[in-house]
Amino acid sequence: MKRMNRGPYPALAEAVGLRLIELxxxxxxxxxxxxxxxxxxxxxxxxxxxxxxxxxx
Known part of the structure; x- marks a missing residue:
């Protein structure tokens, strides 16, 4: 989350990203x-x- 706060984070695992969206x-x-x-x-x-x-x- 801290890394995402700084801008685009292409290394974010898709499953993690989808879970964050759900939350x-x-x-x-x-x-x-x-x-x-x-x-x-x-x-x-x-x-x-x-x-x-x-x-x-």
Missing amino acids: GLAVTRSGEIGISRQGRELVITTLLNARQDDAAG
Whole structure:
């Protein structure tokens, strides 16, 4: 997901991409699988939480 957040990720396994679509974390755009708004929010929230954990620990 972090890699998908940076742009096209051609190495993404098709099965994983389809599962992410089912979960609402990815969408198909121009014949490729890309991160959805919900997926992007998940990545950003996870990264911010990790920063807070590092600062607290």
